[in-house]
Amino acid sequence: MALTLSGLLVTGMLAAQPAAAADPAGYQNVRINEVTSSGNDTVELYNTGSTAVSISGWKMSDDSFSAQSFSPSSGTIPAGGFVTFNSPKGLGDSDKLVIYTSGGTVVDRVEWAADKAKPAMARCGGDGTGAWVTAASSSTFGAANASGCPSSIPAASRIRINEVTSDGSDTVELYNGGTSAVSVGTWKYVDNDTSHSAVSVSSSSPSASSIPAGGYVTFNSTIGLGDNDSVFLLDSSGNTIDSVTWTTGAAKPSDERCANGTGWFQTAATATLGSANSCSGSTGGGTPTGQLLGGGGSLTSGCTPEAPSGTGSTPTGTTAWPGGLDVTIADNVCAFTTSTGPEGRDVSGLAFDPSNPSVLWAAKNKNWLYKLVKSNGKWIPDATWSATGKQIRFTGGSGEPDSEGLTVGSNGHIYVTSERDNTNNTVPKDTILEFDPASTATTLTPVHQWDMTSQFPQLNTGSKDDANLGFEGVGYVPDSWLTANGWVDPLTGAAYNPANYPLHGSGLFFAGLEYDGSLHVYGLNSDGTFTTFGTIATGKASVMDVTYDAGTQRLVATCDNTCGETHTFMKINASGAIVPDVTYTNPAVMPTDNLEGFAIAPTSTCVSGFREAVWSDDGIYGFGSASTSYGHALYSGTFPC
Secondary structure: OOEEOOOOOOOOOOOOOOOOOOOOOHHHHEEEEEEOOOOOOEEEEEEOOOOOEEOOOOEEEOOOOOOEEOOOOOOEEOOOOEEEEEOOOOOOOOEEEEEEOOOOOEEEEEEEOOOOOOOOEEEEOOOOOOEEEEOOOOOOOOOOOHHHOOOOOOHHHHEEEEEEOOOOOOEEEEEEOOOOOEEOOOOEEEOOOOOOOOEEOOOOEOOOOEEOOOOEEEEEOOOOOOOOOEEEEEOOOOOEEEEEEOOOOOOOOOEEEEOOOOOEEEEOOOOOOOOOOOOOOOOOOOEOOOOEEOOOOOOOOOOOOOOOOOOOOOOOOOEOOOOOOOOEEOOOOOOOOOOOOOOOOOEEEEEEOOOOOOEEEEEEOEOEEEEEEEEOOEEEEOOOOOOOOEEEOEOOOEOOEEEEEEEEOOOOOEEEEEEEEHHHOOOEEEEEEEEOOOOOOOEEOOOEEEEOHHHOHHHOOOOHHHHOOOEEEEEEEEHHHHHHOOOEOOOOOOEOOHHHOOOOOOEEEEEEEOOOOEEEEEEEOOOOOEEEEEEEEOOOOOOOEEEEEOOOOEEEEEEOHHHOOEEEEEEEOOOOOEEEEEEEEOOOOOOOOOEEEEEEOOHHHOEOOEEEEEEEEOOOOOOOOOOOOOOOOEEEEEEEO
């Protein structure tokens, strides 16, 4: 996966992006993703990159015939897209498939033993990068492979190429991500030179015969590895286990998987052969995607990113991110510097405008609100609203709200949570403030303000740290979802009836408390009063953002690195209670930072089954100093429709 600045790639499928010109040089992002030798002899190619790739004039061969032209379903593979074709010469039970560019450069290859491609052989655990296994059910040509994958990947398929160098030592590191040792003594490897024969791992130096569970094996390639090269790992039957392709310089000092054993490849700052990858990469150029590519500007004066704090482990029972594995940096460097926050950090809550999904609202902790629009793949301030954001105040124009979360109500107004007044930051002030975005004022004051501070005496200790553990996120939830799913009103013990609360509008507001990860439900009344509907447990230690997603019909509670960068999707169960349904991690390529904001675009924006997801980095730290993500607040990826 790649991560880039100013919309440079954290390679990926950006569902809401305009189509880009086909990139004939982007062949290194194209991977064989599925193949069958069941009679129709179909091949699927997948583009792991962020730019469409032209495959005009490309050819294929197997283990017996020379390169032949083929007729693909499309002459261009879109970013994150698929192309299929039938082999012009047929594929056998035990065969090999090699894909070439029109100039004869090897793009990708895969080998299989008897019947391994029946009904199909597919990459499982990630389109374009997963382990090759025989599909458990029917083929999934032209679509993601997940539904055709077996429930568990065989032990041998958990061996991954984990690091590779092309700096003269030409070393390959293998990692065993399984729970038992795997014999590799008869396994072989080969580069992308089709004139080279595969060489056994055991005949290389040092000789290797087995990889312990969670362990490593390294060996030096006897066939040499150069720039713009590949390594293909084959088991004793000739089945392709794993592969990696890289560009000029990307494997110097090394190309490594980040996260170790599972993630995408990036150029390493230093080689870590025989041990866990440091993932201290800089610019890169390898595929199967996952590079930190290019540069994106330098820090402006006074812009000082803040390293993440409070990192905790990912809870058990979480599920891998269901959308695209790639993520793109989606803002300009140091884009959110203000008079009250010249260091540029502290971007927190995010929310798409449901009436205009081309607008993304963002809250900066130091009392600023931004209306963002897309420009050249980046979210930038809407100059017609304010090119520098608008400062917000408490009622009467006083104070500096520590604005953390925001949501859009049914009236189109922006509702912002504040956990304290930054001019008196040792005292909690847990409030929800309503702002009219149609106001032409440069500084906004609330239409209404609701103060719930007295409900949280545990935060009023005289400590600024405790005062900073209040309302971190808020989500507006329509009454229609609550009634359609039979939510039981905790105040009456009966099915929720909105008519019982005539001043609350057409929905309730769910505020997330950072202190303990609970959700607090309110009806915000037009007379400035509010109704408290009690507390909901999310199962998380903290909540940093809250959003209602109509596409999944779920309420989403997001936690940053405190909870392992996870999103808990909550449903209404058969008893009428709101409970956790499934928890997803972030895409593996993303940094482990204080990613406090999260928003999913409406399904009206869907392209090829995906829509945009956006994260905000409260500390704009990225992967640290000198990385391409340093100084950026927004990341853009995809989520299923």
